[in-house]
Amino acid sequence: MASDMVYLEIFGQPMVMLNNQAALDLLDKRGSLYSDRPHLPMAADFSGMGDLTPIMHYGEKFQFGRRLMNQALSARAVSKWEGGIAEESHAMLRLLYSDPMKFTAHLNKMAGSIVMMSMYGHRVVSDDDPYVNLAIEFMEASTNAITGRWIVDFLPLAKYIPGLAFRKQAAEWRARIPDWVDKAFDSFKENMESLQHSSEDAKNSLCGSLMITPDGSPVDPETENRVKWIATSGFGAGLDVFIMAMALNPKVQAKAQKEIDEVIGRDRLPTFQDREYLPFMECVFKESLRWGTPAPLSVPHRLIQDDVYNDYFLPTGTICIGNIWGILHDETLYKDPESFKPERFQGLDPQEAKKLDPTNYVYGFGRRRCPGKNFAHSAAWFSMLGLLSSFVISPDIDESGKEIPIKVEFEPGAIRHTKPFRARFTPRHNKVADLLSLV
Numbered sequence: 001m002a003s004d005m006v007y008l009e010i011f012g013q014p015m016v017m018l019n020n021q022a023a024l025d026l027l028d029k030r031g032s033l034y035s036d037r038p039h040l041p042m043a044a045d046f047s048g049m050g051d052l053t054p055i056m057h058y059g060e061k062f063q064f065g066r067r068l069m070n071q072a073l074s075a076r077a078v079s080k081w082e083g084g085i086a087e088e089s090h091a092m093l094r095l096l097y098s099d100p101m102k103f104t105a106h107l108n109k110m111a112g113s114i115v116m117m118s119m120y121g122h123r124v125v126s127d128d129d130p131y132v133n134l135a136i137e138f139m140e141a142s143t144n145a146i147t148g149r150w151i152v153d154f155l156p157l158a159k160y161i162p163g164l165a166f167r168k169q170a171a172e173w174r175a176r177i178p179d180w181v182d183k184a185f186d187s188f189k190e191n192m193e194s195l196q197h198s199s200e201d202a203k204n205s206l207c208g209s210l211m212i213t214p215d216g217s218p219v220d221p222e223t224e225n226r227v228k229w230i231a232t233s234g235f236g237a238g239l240d241v242f243i244m245a246m247a248l249n250p251k252v253q254a255k256a257q258k259e260i261d262e263v264i265g266r267d268r269l270p271t272f273q274d275r276e277y278l279p280f281m282e283c284v285f286k287e288s289l290r291w292g293t294p295a296p297l298s299v300p301h302r303l304i305q306d307d308v309y310n311d312y313f314l315p316t317g318t319i320c321i322g323n324i325w326g327i328l329h330d331e332t333l334y335k336d337p338e339s340f341k342p343e344r345f346q347g348l349d350p351q352e353a354k355k356l357d358p359t360n361y362v363y364g365f366g367r368r369r370c371p372g373k374n375f376a377h378s379a380a381w382f383s384m385l386g387l388l389s390s391f392v393i394s395p396d397i398d399e400s401g402k403e404i405p406i407k408v409e410f411e412p413g414a415i416r417h418t419k420p421f422r423a424r425f426t427p428r429h430n431k432v433a434d435l436l437s438l439v
């Protein structure tokens with residue numbers, strides 16, 4: 001098979017792993033054929049999760065939901081959340097200042113708070129907000145359900161492997177669905193009338209923009225059900241990977257901070273308006289997406305009709321997976337792919353820059369490409385910039401003052417998270433506490 005495609009058959013199920021051009025040619029350019037999702041023969045295990053967009057079959061119901069998402073997650077719609085993203089990101093920096101060891105917990109809290117603010121207009125005030133905890137739990141379970149579910153379907157023996165007790169887990173997840181999916185939405189709905197008049201956050205939220213009509217009339221039940229499920233979609237980006245990359249690459253970090261000092265100075269915190277004046281930071285952001293590859297594989301796509309590509313026959317029902325990690329670590333595209341080198345994106349001609357832009361691949365492909373791209377981009381870029389403007393990130397030190405080496409290791413799963421590691425966050429200058437309003 002062509003090197004851009006690896007074909008395999010598992011228990012009679014044809015599958016292809018698609019790299020580089022093949023992923024773009026098939027999943028993007030022939031999107032009308034390659035945008036379905038695999039059947040879920042053991043659907044009973046996951047009944048109730050079927051309205052989750054990533055596992056929905058391609059068809060009218062899916063397209064209706066995608067239209068709603070495209071509307072509510074457009075670049076313009078997302079720009080309304082910039083103020084909220086900035087506030088939540090500053091709250092994370094404050095927590096980091098006072099309790100740096102617990103950085104993973106602070107990042108999770110920020111991700112959950114941003115999701116609650118943008119999806120439901122709910123501002124998190126307490127450290128133990130029930131909705132944030134539910135959102136974090138759902139993010140974990142739904143992404144694992146998606147990969148886990150298909151692994152069980154392809155490898156029937158997998159369910160007997162200890163630790164892959166998906167059926168039992170599926171039953172536990174199913175019981176949690178009313179809490180995960182309904183609770184925050186029901187609370188939004190209950191308060192909708194008063195929210196409509198009182199809260200800009202609620203009006204600007206995804207639920208608000210799709211549910212609050214100009215004349216106050218209710219939306220139809222189908223729209224309401226889609227909105228409820230769509231609102232659960234925003235999972236967190238891998239800032240733990242970014243922190244690891246920065247701790248391991250002090251020279252890159254210092255270069256980005258020099259740019260921040262030149263453009264922003266030390267008398268204020270960064271804003272979204274600074275973005276176009278920080279070209280090196282943009283390269284650091286792109287390299288973080290490439291090196292960290294938050295989702296190493298696309299969600300599986302399913303071919304709905306026999307097709308031929310480069311003389312190879314692909315039968316109806318072939319499962320097609322975009323090998324995002326493989327593409328972003330292909331040394332013919334990215335020289336020395338294991339190294340964290342933002343400079344690789346500097347000085348490229350427009351055609352090369354377009355070809356190498358990791359955002360072509362990081363968010364998946366074609367008609368199933370991630371609809372949350374604009375949102376994830378804004379939140380991740382702004383938080384990365386905030387972290388670099390306030391702290392020098394380095395490996396932690398032991399009692400004798402020696403650096404504890406960081407191992408580049410990731411947890412298994414659909415979304416890449418680092419294995420736990422220790423990092424130190426040293427305020428970059430003596431105005432940091434003041435800027436974060438801590439003095």
Ligand code: HEM
Nearest residue numbers: 053054233234237294295298299363364365368370372376
């Ligand atoms: C850095 C953060 C994120 C990354 C790397 C990411 C990546 C991806 C990838 C690779 C896919 C699969 C695409 C495919 O099948 O070809 C996907 C699907 C999806 N993403 Fe994201 N995503 C991120 C954040 C978000 C956010 C914030 C939201 C919602 C606000 C979101 C909503 C979705 C949905 C609903 C799908 C399913 C789309 C479909 O099946 O049609 N994602 N994402």
